[in-house]
Amino acid sequence: MSLDRLIEKIEQTQNPTVAGLDPKLDYVPEYIREKCFEKYGETLKGAAKALLEFNKGLIDALCDIVPAVKPQAAYYEMYGPFGMKVLYKTQEYAREKGMYVITDGKRNDIGTTMEAYAAAHLGKVKVGAEEHEPFLGDALTVNGYLGSDGIKPLIKTCLKNDKGIFVLVKTSNPSSGELQDKLVDGMPIYEYMGKMCEKWGEELPGVYGYNGVGAVVGATYPEQIKRLREILPRTFFLIPGYGAQGATAKDIAAAFDKNGLGGIVNSSRGIMCAYQKEKCDEREYAMAARREALRMRDEIMSFIGKITAEQE
Amino acid sequence: MSLDRLIEKIEQTQNPTVAGLDPKLDYVPEYIREKCFEKYGETLKGAAKALLEFNKGLIDALCDIVPAVKPQAAYYEMYGPFGMKVLYKTQEYAREKGMYVITDGKRNDIGTTMEAYAAAHLGKVKVGAEEHEPFLGDALTVNGYLGSDGIKPLIKTCLKNDKGIFVLVKTSNPSSGELQDKLVDGMPIYEYMGKMCEKWGEELPGVYGYNGVGAVVGATYPEQIKRLREILPRTFFLIPGYGAQGATAKDIAAAFDKNGLGGIVNSSRGIMCAYQKEKCDEREYAMAARREALRMRDEIMSFIGKITAEQE
Numbered sequence: 229m230s231l232d233r234l235i236e237k238i239e240q241t242q243n244p245t246v247a248g249l250d251p252k253l254d255y256v257p258e259y260i261r262e263k264c265f266e267k268y269g270e271t272l273k274g275a276a277k278a279l280l281e282f283n284k285g286l287i288d289a290l291c292d293i294v295p296a297v298k299p300q301a302a303y304y305e306m307y308g309p310f311g312m313k314v315l316y317k318t319q320e321y322a323r324e325k326g327m328y329v330i331t332d333g334k335r336n337d338i339g340t341t342m343e344a345y346a347a348a349h350l351g352k353v354k355v356g357a358e359e360h361e362p363f364l365g366d367a368l369t370v371n372g373y374l375g376s377d378g379i380k381p382l383i384k385t386c387l388k389n390d391k392g393i394f395v396l397v398k399t400s401n402p403s404s405g406e407l408q409d410k411l412v413d414g415m416p417i418y419e420y421m422g423k424m425c426e427k428w429g430e431e432l433p434g435v436y437g438y439n440g441v442g443a444v445v446g447a448t449y450p451e452q453i454k455r456l457r458e459i460l461p462r463t464f465f466l467i468p469g470y471g472a473q474g475a476t477a478k479d480i481a482a483a484f485d486k487n488g489l490g491g492i493v494n495s496s497r498g499i500m501c502a503y504q505k506e507k508c509d510e511r512e513y514a515m516a517a518r519r520e521a522l523r524m525r526d527e528i529m530s531f532i533g534k535i536t537a538e539q540e
Numbered sequence: 541m542s543l544d545r546l547i548e549k550i551e552q553t554q555n556p557t558v559a560g561l562d563p564k565l566d567y568v569p570e571y572i573r574e575k576c577f578e579k580y581g582e583t584l585k586g587a588a589k590a591l592l593e594f595n596k597g598l599i600d601a602l603c604d605i606v607p608a609v610k611p612q613a614a615y616y617e618m619y620g621p622f623g624m625k626v627l628y629k630t631q632e633y634a635r636e637k638g639m640y641v642i643t644d645g646k647r648n649d650i651g652t653t654m655e656a657y658a659a660a661h662l663g664k665v666k667v668g669a670e671e672h673e674p675f676l677g678d679a680l681t682v683n684g685y686l687g688s689d690g691i692k693p694l695i696k697t698c699l700k701n702d703k704g705i706f707v708l709v710k711t712s713n714p715s716s717g718e719l720q721d722k723l724v725d726g727m728p729i730y731e732y733m734g735k736m737c738e739k740w741g742e743e744l745p746g747v748y749g750y751n752g753v754g755a756v757v758g759a760t761y762p763e764q765i766k767r768l769r770e771i772l773p774r775t776f777f778l779i780p781g782y783g784a785q786g787a788t789a790k791d792i793a794a795a796f797d798k799n800g801l802g803g804i805v806n807s808s809r810g811i812m813c814a815y816q817k818e819k820c821d822e823r824e825y826a827m828a829a830r831r832e833a834l835r836m837r838d839e840i841m842s843f844i845g846k847i848t849a850e851q852e
Binding site: 250252253261265269270271272274275300302303305306307308309310311312313316334335336337338339340341342344345347348349353355356357358360362363371372373374375376377378396399400401402403404405406407408410411412413417420421424 | 715
């Protein structure tokens with residue numbers, strides 16, 4: 229099962245973190261931008277090529293110490309079809325380097341349309357007699373507002389192609405409570421959504437105690453993390469909000485079980501822009517990212533202890 | 541304001557319907573598929589080219605009688621970057637033919653990431669000194685589960701570029717009630733979400749009584765349409781679920797006000813696959829689509845009466 233592979237990579241690296249690849253053009257060192265603009269002009273293609281080079285440098289510097297990357301689809305989509313090609317190329321490169329790829333797309337729809345998203349991001353698409361992989365994620369983030377009709381087509385695809393999903397449960401942003409904290413049936417909506425994840429996940433059981441339907445739970449809400457870990461014992465958490473959004477390692481410790489398993493913590497800007505924070509030469513951006521990734525790993529591991537993936 | 545332009549086109553054509561362009565490859569006539577596969581192989585590119593030719597035929601046949609098209613992003617994304625290029629080309633062709641373009645992407649995220657989606661679908665993207673439009677929608681469907689942090693970046697972009705959004709409120713699928721019908725603060729979640737739309741829309745006022753933040757309300761739930769029209773007097777509805785999903789013109793009549801305004805009804809499969817239902821020559825697929833679009837228009841108009849867009 230796909231999330232088992234993620235858990236194994238986390239154990240190998242002793243690092244429950246994922247590097248978010250949300251490459252705003254401003255984050256890309258000038259020397260890369262200039263090179264690509266010279267070759268392709270100040271075009272969407274030129275920008276997309278710059279993102280790819282930036283990403284490849286990051287992946288090279290991180291692949292032996294960080295188990296996974298999480299490209300955020302929006303930052304590729306904003307460069308049009310060229311950007312989407314770079315999303316593919318980034319996924320391909322990360323896969324070649326042995327990293328687990330979580331596509332952060334927050335996709336949602338119903339029935340055959342959700343099947344189309346599932347095929348796009350987690351499956352294969354048949355054209356005549358040939359099969360193709362449009363994009364190369366191991367897992368996809370999705371939004372469950374539409375209910376089971378939006379999730380079941382994904383589970384079918386996950387079963388067939390050994391993939392996983394993460395459903396938005398309690399997001400990291402300040403206004404997430406406007407809807408998610410409202411009470412339904414005596415519990416906040418995020419708990420209700422979390423319980424649906426736990427149920428949907430039964431169809432994708434894993435060997436380390438966690439199912440193939442994970443939950444997105446913001447690091448910025450430590451009490452909610454604690455509560456969700458209690459009531460969702462078999463749901464793995466994808467935890468955004470660490471670093472740039474203000475959450476610390478202490479805030480997320482409750483996501484993890486006695487084996488140090490249970491979640492993966494994302495950092496995007498903190499890693500991508502480490503060279504700006506360090507004020508080092510921009511040509512050292514990848515090494516600065518590595519230094520920050522190691523610092524983050526050590527900080528989080530100091531709250532978790534050794535990670536042991538033991539089959540149940 | 542963007543939705544005013546949609547309302548004007550609806551009045552011009554006396555037709556409150558939108559043709560959904562959700563082109564599954566199976567819907568594309570064989571002669572188009574074969575031609576494209578011969579030229580480009582049984583590849584994602586070959587499939588994407590076939591979709592584009594299919595779409596162009598539909599747009600040519602519909603552009604003088606139907607005010608808008610709604611390409612569903614999933615069916616383009618499933619053909620990878622080639623598919624996304626065809627999404628762009630479809631939007632471009634519909635725009636050239638004077639149609640209003642609603643991109644059905646149900647995108648959602650927060651802060652700068654939502655700004656990236658807004659730029660991708662409703663805005664412009666700066667690369668060096670140049671500005672580019674990655675995609676060409678007039679409006680975008682979005683998911684509000686994350687609260688105001690996910691919607692405000694869109695509104696900023698809508699104001700700047702004269703665009704609109706439609707937020708998922710009560711979706712047309714059988715399981716939409718799993719979450720959306722749950723009671724919060726004494727009302728179903730879809731009402732609560734609808735009220736947020738009405739509030740968000742205040743920042744995008746229109747001249748015909750409707751704001752620039754619309755709501756997606758499924759035709760399959762006529763009682764909920766009626767209730768939502770009552771409590772959301774300034775929110776325009778995008779209404780899926782007519783035809784293939786089982787709803788009839790009578791079911792959606794309550795969405796419309798005394799001027800025949802208030803919503804736009806989507807049909808995708810019914811129009812795209814009219815030639816299969818008619819069992820006519822597949823080379824007449826576009827004319828069959830036109831016949832079905834006219835039939836649908838007449839059926840819906842018989843419940844609404846003349847459409848009059850009068851400035852408030």
